[in-house]
Amino acid sequence: MIPPGIKMLFVIMLLQIPFQIWSNDSDLNIVYHDFAPFSYQDNQGQAQGILVELTQAICQQWPGQCDISIRPYRRAIHLFANGEAKGIFLGWNRERAETMWFSLPLVQTEYGFYTLKDFPLTELNQLAGKIIGVYGPSNTYSSLMLQQDKIKRLSLPPLLTDIYPQGDDLPMRMLQKRRFDAYYVNKDVGRFYARQIGLSELHYLSADREILYCVAFNKAVTDSETVRQFNHLFVKLLQQGRLDKIYQKYEMQPIRLPEEDLAAKSIPY
Structure with a gap:
């Protein structure tokens, strides 16, 4: 017979499992590489750049943990390919869209x-x-x-x-x-x-x-709903004007694609 205390501990553990699974699935870690003025490290080793700052603003609203790091380009690609990083900064192209989901474009250049x-x-x-x-x-x-x-x-x-x-x-x-x-x-x-x-x-x-610069997500390890949520947060911040100062700082503007074009580009919305 299982003692009452053990039973209670077992029930608590069962109740925690769905939350832990949800929490892990909702966590994001996004890697950038040294590509100023879009992403780079300053003299103190801090991540900088317009894409970094835009992503940080989205991360602040993200329901789970959301981490951003700067890595050498080949290391960033390796982490992304192995599924150790869910997101990576990449330019959109048709070939990549076959195996990756993309965020809405953060900048056009x-x-x-x-x-x-x-x-x-x-x-x-x-x-x-x-x-x-x-x-x-x-x-x-x-x-x-x-x-x-x-x-x-x-x-x-x-x-x-x-x-x-x-x-x-x-x-x-x-x-x-x-x-x-x-x-x-x-x-x-x-x-x-x-x-x-x-x-x-x-x-x-x-x-x-x-060229459209986005955050790319590997379709093999990230579901489209995660990317859709990321995109909705980005649009919400844009509409609220909370990203205006970032764009002004770097003398750039947001780009808005026609909604009917998004699905063909593997951009969940």
Whole structure:
């Protein structure tokens, strides 16, 4: 016969199980990588950047635990692929949407080419046969390959690539030292690091490649309802004006996609 005290303890444990399961399922840990001004660590090791601050605002409203960390890019990808991190900062693309859920876009930006002042750049064909610095493997590199396709269709010499494994100030410094002819990069990232190293009077050519930056969630380990809840909190904060100062601080604006487009992009709402 089970003693009454043990019975009571057993009942309490049973009552706690559903809550613990719900709590674990609702917890979020989101990894970012060093990609200023969107996500980076300051001199004190604190996470900074517009995407970090926007996500922190959502985390403050999240019903479970919600943690944000900055990791090296490859480490972040590893944690996400293994399911150790539920969310990761990524640019949306069709291939990724096959295996990932996406948050609503937190920001919209674009890719383009930066050149030094003595190489005024106005057309893509000026870059035929030139060496292009790029961060990769990454969505940025994939976008550059689309520009490569345009060059090939014009029957011009192909772009030559100089690939860097990080998207920090190093590639911009290499442009400054003329290690390559042009730097293909997110417009805001390039501008941020050019200011950091005191490089001015750059030319910029837009590649007409708008990019949506989101938090991605692995479909294998995260259900769509979790992402839907994340998106609803984001919209609520937008509507309340509680994110306005963050966007103003970084001189950016929120992007709103037509609701009918969301399902096809694997954006639960």
